[in-house]
Amino acid sequence: xxxxxxxxxxxxxxxxxxxxxxxxxxxxxxxxxxxxxxxxxxxxxxxxxxxxxxxxxxxxxxxxxxxxxxxxxxxxxxxxxxxxxxxxxxxxxxxxxxxxxxxxxxxxxxxxxxxxxxxxxxxxxxxxxxxxxxxxxxxxxxxxxxxxxxxxxxxxxxxxxxxxxxxxxxxxxxxxxxxxxxxxxxxxxxxxxxxxxxxxxxxxxxxxxxxxxxxxxxxxx
Amino acid sequence: xxxxxxxxxxxxxxxxxxxxxxxxxxxxxxxxxxxxxxxxxxxxxxxxxxxxxxxxxxxxxxxxxxxxxxxxxxxxxxxxxxxxxxxxxxxxxxxxxxxxxxxxxxxxxxxxxxxxxxxxxxxxxxxxxxxxxxxxxxxxxxxxxxxxxxxxxxxxxxxxxxxxxxxxxxxxxxxxxxxxxxxxxxxxxxxxxxxxxxxxxxxxxxxxxxxxxxxxxxxxxxxxxxxxxxxxxxxxxxxxxxxxxxxxxxxxxxxxxxxxxxxxxxxxxxxxxxxxxxxxxxxxxxxxxxxxxxxxxxxxxxxxxxxxxxxxxxxxxxxxxxxxxxxxxxxxxxxxxxxxxxxxxxxxxxxxxxxxxxxxxxxxxxxxxxxxxxxxxxxxxxxxxxxxxxxxxxxxxxxxxxxxxxxxxxxxxxxxxxxxxxxxxxxxxxxxxxxxxxxxxxxxxxxxxxxxxxxxxxxxxxxxxxxxxxxxxxxxxxx
Numbered sequence: 001x002x003x004x005x006x007x008x009x010x011x012x013x014x015x016x017x018x019x020x021x022x023x024x025x026x027x028x029x030x031x032x033x034x035x036x037x038x039x040x041x042x043x044x045x046x047x048x049x050x051x052x053x054x055x056x057x058x059x060x061x062x063x064x065x066x067x068x069x070x071x072x073x074x075x076x077x078x079x080x081x082x083x084x085x086x087x088x089x090x091x092x093x094x095x096x097x098x099x100x101x102x103x104x105x106x107x108x109x110x111x112x113x114x115x116x117x118x119x120x121x122x123x124x125x126x127x128x129x130x131x132x133x134x135x136x137x138x139x140x141x142x143x144x145x146x147x148x149x150x151x152x153x154x155x156x157x158x159x160x161x162x163x164x165x166x167x168x169x170x171x172x173x174x175x176x177x178x179x180x181x182x183x184x185x186x187x188x189x190x191x192x193x194x195x196x197x198x199x200x201x202x203x204x205x206x207x208x209x210x211x212x213x214x215x216x217x218x219x220x221x
Numbered sequence: 222x223x224x225x226x227x228x229x230x231x232x233x234x235x236x237x238x239x240x241x242x243x244x245x246x247x248x249x250x251x252x253x254x255x256x257x258x259x260x261x262x263x264x265x266x267x268x269x270x271x272x273x274x275x276x277x278x279x280x281x282x283x284x285x286x287x288x289x290x291x292x293x294x295x296x297x298x299x300x301x302x303x304x305x306x307x308x309x310x311x312x313x314x315x316x317x318x319x320x321x322x323x324x325x326x327x328x329x330x331x332x333x334x335x336x337x338x339x340x341x342x343x344x345x346x347x348x349x350x351x352x353x354x355x356x357x358x359x360x361x362x363x364x365x366x367x368x369x370x371x372x373x374x375x376x377x378x379x380x381x382x383x384x385x386x387x388x389x390x391x392x393x394x395x396x397x398x399x400x401x402x403x404x405x406x407x408x409x410x411x412x413x414x415x416x417x418x419x420x421x422x423x424x425x426x427x428x429x430x431x432x433x434x435x436x437x438x439x440x441x442x443x444x445x446x447x448x449x450x451x452x453x454x455x456x457x458x459x460x461x462x463x464x465x466x467x468x469x470x471x472x473x474x475x476x477x478x479x480x481x482x483x484x485x486x487x488x489x490x491x492x493x494x495x496x497x498x499x500x501x502x503x504x505x506x507x508x509x510x511x512x513x514x515x516x517x518x519x520x521x522x523x524x525x526x527x528x529x530x531x532x533x534x535x536x537x538x539x540x541x542x543x544x545x546x547x548x549x550x551x552x553x554x555x556x557x558x559x560x561x562x563x564x565x566x567x568x569x570x571x572x573x574x575x576x577x578x579x580x581x582x583x584x585x586x587x588x589x590x591x592x593x594x595x596x597x598x599x600x601x602x603x604x605x606x607x608x609x610x611x612x613x614x615x616x617x618x619x620x621x622x623x624x625x626x627x628x629x630x631x632x633x634x635x636x637x638x639x640x641x642x643x644x645x646x647x648x649x650x651x652x653x654x655x656x657x658x659x660x661x662x663x664x665x666x667x668x669x670x671x672x673x674x675x676x677x678x679x680x681x682x683x684x685x686x687x688x689x690x691x692x693x694x695x696x697x698x699x700x
Contacts, residue, residue, distance in 0.1 A: 082512070082515075083519075084571040085528065102508060104501075104505075151543060177540070177544060179540070179544070179574060180571055181541075181544075181571070181574045181575045181578045182509065182512065182513070182575065182578075183544065183545075183578055183582065184578075184579065184582045184586075184638060184639075184642060185548055185582055185585070185586070187544055187545060187547075187548055190547040190548045190551050191544075191547050193547075193551075194547050194550075213498070213501075
């Protein structure tokens with residue numbers, strides 16, 4: 001995957017580049033706003049990571065310019081501004097996701113891969129023998145129906161749409177609960193644990209895996 | 222005095238004074254001209270009456286009668302205020318107290334002005350006189366005049382008085398302007414002195430009031446209120462910095478020690494990995510604490526007060542309950558929720574969510590067994606959020622202390638947490654103009670958060686109808 005990184009802080013840029021490269025992505029780095037906009041307009045990328053505060057031209061302006069030029073490559077906005085309002089601003093400028101500095105590399109990688117995986121419009125989702133019917137809102141594993149609460153259903157739906165990807169706790173809280181609260185206890189772990197009870201208990205091969213130091217991943221074996 | 226000249230107050234006073242002086246001068250001039258005019262008219266009227274009388278006398282008694290009358294008139298007055306002269310056609314005096322026909326006077330009837338010898342003192346000074354000439358039948362001429370020295374003395378006296386009045390006004394005006402300016406400056410000076418004190422670091426200074434309730438007092442009251450608020454904020458910030466310094470120093474020191482130890486020990490690769498992992502955990506903990514402090518500081522600063530919008534507190538409470546319900550269940554607690562259908566308030570959804578989450582988190586954390594109840598209900602004009610538990614509670618004398626930053630009571634020190642949860646709740650309550658307090662739940666603790674409620678109709682229709690979290694079908698998780 002080709003990723004454009006626009007980041008003026010060399011330390012952060014090196015950290016992000018290293019992380020992405022180790023995952024097998026090809027990274028193109030721009031260190032100021034104009035350079036970033038120029039590269040973004042000329043090259044073809046699968047995803048872009050753009051810092052919000054850049055010399056010469058700020059990140060949100062780059063995104064607005066790109067969007068108005070019809071370039072719809074998914075963008076992850078990086079920012080030290082953490083208010084919910086700042087986040088809303090970043091997303092309404094055309095960013096697809098918003099990550100606050102400082103962040104864990106695993107969080108960044110998870111979000112970048114979630115960005116590029118476009119959800120299917122199919123009415124059925126499958127992971128191994130787990131099946132979700134979005135129209136009748138039913139879930140079966142190996143043909144056996146599972147009884148899920150509405151929120152559990154949404155959690156599983158998100159996990160299935162991003163099957164094979166690592167999803168962090170913050171991502172789940174943001175995407176499934178649409179909330180930016182900071183739960184003092186690890187609330188998400190409990191919710192995932194409860195979902196795991198329902199989909200994995202009594203089956204030989206677990207589907208919902210905990211990824212140490214990162215989050216969760218739904219995949220066959 | 223030099224400083225006085227540069228002041229705005231003096232400029233203002235000067236403008237007023239100039240206006241005042243011009244008005245007084247105009248008034249004085251008006252008085253002068255009307256009185257002078259009145260005196261002239263008066264003199265003319267006397268002369269006219271006298272001539273008419275004498276002419277009548279002439280008609281009735283002829284020349285001798287006239288002459289007798291004139292002699293009688295002259296004899297009757299102590300000073301020669303009225304002048305009489307009767308001449309023949311050749312202007313030879315026949316009778317009167319004027320010895321000759323005034324040289325400059327015309328022979329035709331009309332008003333004349335001429336100099337006369339000053340009366341009484343015999344000096345060579347002359348007064349002026351006003352006279353009228355009347356031609357009698359037979360060619361005799363009658364002149365009746367008034368010595369104007371009285372009128373002129375009066376006029377001079379009036380000039381003098383008016384001049385004095387003018388000067389007095391001027392002097393009083395200047396004195397008034399200076400006093401007024403001084404007085405104003407003294408009030409401003411008080412404000413200045415207070416500001417100077419504050420600039421030099423003494424934030425406790427306040428502008429003194431004089432109790433009159435005038436504009437200066439109002440200004441001072443407002444300034445003092447502003448200073449009070451600033452002082453609170455600064456104290457708050459200072460407290461935050463102190464606390465950050467205090468509370469972040471310990472984990473930072475631990476992190477540093479851990480890293481240094483790793484360097485000294487020459488450990489194995491797995492030990493390195495563990496050290497790094499622990500280091501990252503420490504850093505994450507630090508960041509979480511830092512973020513919490515930042516949220517509190519921002520809420521306390523009230524910088525987002527303008528961003529408060531109508532939100533449904535009932536919906537927020539339900540969704541937080543839904544988020545925490547499995548946590549309670551896992552601990553074997555029963556979490557029950559009750560709420561009004563809608564509970565609109567003006568607020569910041571994110572901060573209100575966080576506040577309710579913190580209250581729930583505490584309740585679940587400090588309750589070993591039993592129930593946790595969340596309710597979101599309208600109570601008259603207040604929206605009331607209650608989180609009650611059946612835990613061990615908090616002694617009455619410590620219920621205020623737990624709202625302080627980093628305060629953790631003895632038994633809870635061993636549980637995870639940063640001691641900032643309730644501080645944030647209080648800051649959020651304050652930001653919304655509400656309050657939070659802890660009460661006895663017998664047994665357990667009840668946290669009550671109250672805000673001003675809006676009308677149920679205040680809720681935008683679509684927001685009220687949709688996005689209600691699919692209700693907690695199982696309100697409890699007790700097992």
